[in-house]
Amino acid sequence: MIAVTGRPGHPAGALRRAAAPRADPALAGRLGVPPVPATFVRRARLADRLARGVREHPLVLVDGPAGAGKTLLVCDWLRTSPPPHPAAWLTVEAEDNSPAVFWHDVGQALHRAGALPRAVGAARRAAPAGRPPRHLATGLGLRRDPVVVVLDEFERITDPEVATGLDHLLRHCGGMLRLVLVSRNEPLLPLHRYRAADEITEIRAADLAFSEEESSALLTRHGLALSGPDVRVLTGRTEGWAAGLRLWALAAARSPDCGRYLKEFEAGHSTIADFLLAEVLDTQPAGTRDLLLRTSILDRIHPALADALTGSRDAERILDELARANAFVTPLNGPWYRQHPLFAEILRVHLRARHPGLPPELHLAAARWLQRAGLLDEALRHAVAADRWDLAAAWFAGGPAVDQFFSSTGPGRSAALFDAMPAGLEGPCAELIRAARALAAGDCAAGTAHLDRAAAGLTAAEDDAPARLTAAVLRLVAARLTGSAPGAVEAARTADRLRRTVPADPGREHQVLPVRLFTDLAAVRLWSGDPGAARAALLAAVAEAPGAEHPERYEPLGLLALVELLGGAVGPAERRARQALAEAGTWEAEGTGRAAIAHLVLAWIALERGDPAVVRSHARRVPAAEAGAVTGGAVDGGAGDNGVVDSAAGHGGAGESGAVDGGAPVVGSGPGGDPLRIVLGAVVRARFALRNGDPRRALALLAAAEHPGAAGEPSPWARGLIAPVAAEALVAAGAAGAAVGLLPAGQARSPELALATARARFAAGDRGAAARALPRTPAGPPATVTRILLLKAEAGAADGDERTAAHLLTRALATARPDRLRGPFLEAGPWLAAFLRRRPDLTADHGWLPEPLRRRAAPVPGPAEDAPPVEPLSRREREVLERVAQLMSTQEVAADLQLSVNTVKTHLKSINRKLCTSRRTEAVRRARRLHLL
Known part of the structure; x- marks a missing residue:
């Protein structure tokens, strides 16, 4: 192995003349492996790569910036685990950039390492252009095992003829050479060929970085x-x-x-600065030094931006050369580069020391260039650094960046900049930013005041259209927080009109404004009790964000899931909510406030299915500020004039209040937060508390949601959710009379309110009033219909009419079965288990029910359960049987299928004959076992 060390030696005149053989003492200092300091940290991961590279490949490249630890890495490897073959070391000097000098020194290194046979002498004449001396190739070819040659500081070799000769030697030495190049940049060898042939091991700057x-x-x-x-x-x-x-x-x-x-x-005043300035900056030409200093203010450098800061036109060439030389400039995606942050920090100190007034001018020039390029976030940071808050506020408030204040993952970097905005800064744009900050914190009063002041400074001029659009968007946000439907409609119309006149930002991959407009409008529509209009707005929001990769689509999907759940479509609601959370996860927002609706929908569905573990799992993902919970278990005073929750203080209940969600954080909703999410969270948690036998906590949760957030508008939607659960909690707490007084009378009622009224009357002992409160033909969501049927069945059982009770219970089971709604049965009370013990046949086909409610019926003589029908059912017979399974009467089946009653009876007789049954209930049961239904 050959190593090259950088010590001064040869006179400058030797650079371009053929080198005569020199005495070995002149090279001795460059042919030995340098020592390793005691503080050196051996990195086995890199040493192993070196050893494996020398073993498997002819070429090993170790390249990285100055001070990356390249030389010490190779020195330590040679000293602690040397290769089994001879190793030569040569530290390259500037004069080695001449082919004659270079090959002479390489030959000396090989002789010193004993890598060449003694019979092989020195070269007598210069090698042909592009080829190494013949004696080196001859000597290596005579070897039986490879020799390792290390050339340190190889970045000093810039002569293509030297590089070509090395490549020739590697390819014509019979595989007897392992070349290790240690360099600050990539050598001139045709590395692409070595990479394509898998003949190179590379240890680059990223590999050399310390963990x-x-x-x-x-x-x-x-x-x-x-x-x-x-x-x-x-x-x-x-x-x-x-x-x-x-x-x-x-x-x-x-x-x-x-x-x-x-x-x-401070890196700028340290020995690190001395090192980098001496080793990197001072070694560069004047133009390169100027570019490095001026671009040190940038997080990333575009060649055109660098030209704007330097006034030159060669930034692209300079940056490319710096990157190739590993001079602490790294290429990024596309045409961008960046400086090593520590290097840039030192250069900024150096820039301020040399040119005190220049940094603000550079920041301002960079801000204007970046703003014209559509890179607003970076432009704002430089405008602030230049102390041009007026420009920053105008750019921010006049563009889509204001939505950063309402990001599901918290304010963006640019929004956070304005925490330091001077209090004395005036103008409509500054007021819009203050309004956005206040609304993001839930302070509607302050936000509206700032909006009013901004409006006073805005004109109808075209130049003010972007700021007026921002003002309309913020008005809509305020309307959502207050629940004001008229304000929301007016703001949405204004924003929609203005957004069509303001060009979309080409720098934004996703245009979020239309999605936000429709979503906020839908939330207010739902709050005001118009689910149909809310659904239409939400479908429009999703249409504006057709791809799953859109960063704002998950919130309208979650709200759509809620609308569908409230309408009784459990399956579609579950699919929408899961889709919403999957897309929120793409943006790491599944645990944020704007994903809370989807979590609450799934928690509600899990509650209806009797799955407490899933309820807890989703409740924990709802941020505390959106939970609609309270810190303590005590219940404040009564309902008040406008409230729907009476005090539970004297109504008994289950002991001390505990955490509704098994340990999830619960806090007061505070002045901020979306009222819709707060109410929904409170209702879901209150229902869970009731399921756990804690009506006092349920009432406390609902009381906290009476005036959620900044909501000032009464909400029929919220009252429709809260009142039935509050009444149920009062009944559970032993205050049936208070529950009756709580519910509205003499007006159109939802199925949920009708059910709550009937339950309260039934608990108060007035069965007649309870029966009158219930609709004759239950309608509404499946869970509500199931509860109504169960209450009617309970009344029938209490009156001794078991036949009616069994019929109603059968209908309840059929209604709950498609969505596996176990919740209504779990909360029905002890009468249901007692009744089913007498009638186990009712649940024989409902294995989805909880075990305590299922009892196997005694087997009765009859056909084998798995025996096929005597003959297949016709299509019409299947249609009749499907409706019979839905507990339709003969007359209802006839009307639904537009048949005569006698025709339906004929079909029923045929069905019984084919299934070997005698009653329609047996036919339905057997058809299910045979998977005909």
Whole structure:
């Protein structure tokens, strides 16, 4: 193995003349493997790659920036686990850029390592262009095993003839050469051929970067002890750059508290700065130094932007050369580059010292260029850095960036910039930003006040259209928080009109504004009790975001799931909610407030199916501020003039209040938050508390949702959800009379309110009033219809009419079966289990029911259960049987199928004959076992 070390040696005149053989002492310092310091950290992962590369490939390339630890890595590998074959080392110097000098020095290194037979002498004349001296190829060809040659600091070789000769030697030495090149940049060899043929091992800058564990080991070698988080910070700040870590450790060793030193460390005034300025900046031409200094203010560098900052037109060439030279400039996607953050930090200090007034001018120029390029987030950061808050506010408020304040994952980076906006900054754009911040915090009063002041400063001019669009969007946000349907409609119309006149931002992959408009409008529509209009707006929102990759589609999907669930479509609601959460997960937003609706819908469905573990799982994913919960179990005063929840203080109940969701955080809803989510969260948690036998907590949860967030408008939707659950809680707490008084009378009632009224009357002992409260033909969501049928069955059983009770119970089971709604049966009370013990046949075909409610009926003589029909059922007979299974009477089946009653009876006789049954209920049961239904 041959190594090259960089020490001054040959006179400059030797660069371009044929080198006569020189005395070995002149090369001795460059032919030995340099020592490894005691603080060196051996990295087995890289040493193993070196060993494997030398074993498997003819060429190994170790390249990285100055101070990356390239040379020490190879030195340690040679000293601790040398290859089984001879190894030569040569440190390349500038004069080796001449082919004659280079091949002479390589020959000396091979002779010193004993890699060439003694019979092979030195070259007597120069080799032909592009070829190494013949004696090297001849000597290597005589070997029986390969020789390893290390050429250190190979970046000094820029002569294509030298590189061509090395490539020729590798390919014509009979496989007896393993070449290890240590360089700051890629050599001129045709690396693409080696890569295509799998003949090269590469250890690049990213591989050489220290991991956190390796950084910790290095600090330990220097006698320093940093905590895990501090090591992570230091490794991230240096990006694992070996020299940076070592120089920092040397400086920190002089500090009594290295952890504090890390927090106060300024790279611009340190030995790290000295190293980088000397090794990187000062070695560059004047134009390159100027570009590096001026672009140090940028997070990423575009060649055209660099030209704008330097006033030149060669930035693309310079950046490409710097990247190829591993000069702490790295190419990114497309035409962009970036400087190493530590290098950039040092250059910024250097820039301020050399040109004190220049950084603000550079920031302003960068801001204007980035804003014209449509890169608003970056433009805003530079405008703020230039102390041009007026520009930043105008750009931010006049574009779609204001939606960052309402992001499901929290304010974006640009929105956070305006936390430092001067209080004295005036103008409509500044007021719009203050309004957005206030509304994002749920402070509708302050937000509306700022909007009013902004409106006073805006005109109907075309230039103000973007700001007026932002104002309309914020008005809609305020309407959603207050529940104001008229305000929402007016704001949505204004925003929709203006957005058609303002060009869409071409820099945004997803246009979120239309989706937001329709979603917010739908939420207010639902709050005001118009689910049909809400559904239409939500479908429009989804249509505006047709792809699953759209960042805002999951919220309208969750709201659609809620509308469908409230309408009784359990299956579609579940699918929509799961789709919403899957898409929210794509954007890492599944645990945020705007995904809360989907979690609450799935928790509600799990509650109806009697699955408490799933309820808890989804309840925990709802942020505390959206939970609609309270901190304590005590119930505040009564319902008040407008409330629907009476005090439960004297109504008994189940002991102390506990966490509804088994440990999920519950806090007061506070002044902010979406009222729709708060109410839904409170209702779901209250129902879960009731299922767990805790009516006091249920009432407390509902009381907290009486005036959710900033909602000032009464909501028939919210009252329709809260009142039935509150009445049920009062009944469970032993206050049936209070429950009766709570519910509205003498007006059109929803099925849920009718059921709640009937339950309260039934619990109060007034069965006649309970019966009158219930609809004659139950309608509504399946869970509500099931509960109505169960209450009617309970009344029938209490009156001794078991036949009617059994008929109603059969209908309830048939209604609940498609969606596996176990919840209504679990909460029906002890009468149901007692009744089913007498009639186990009723649940024989309902294995989905909980075990305590299922009892196997005694077998009765009859045909084999799995025997096929005597003959197949006709299509019409199947249609009749399907309706009979839905507990339709003969007359109802005839009307539904537009047949005569006698025809239906004929079909029923044929069905019984084919299935070997005598009654329609037996026919239905047997058809299900045979999978005919």
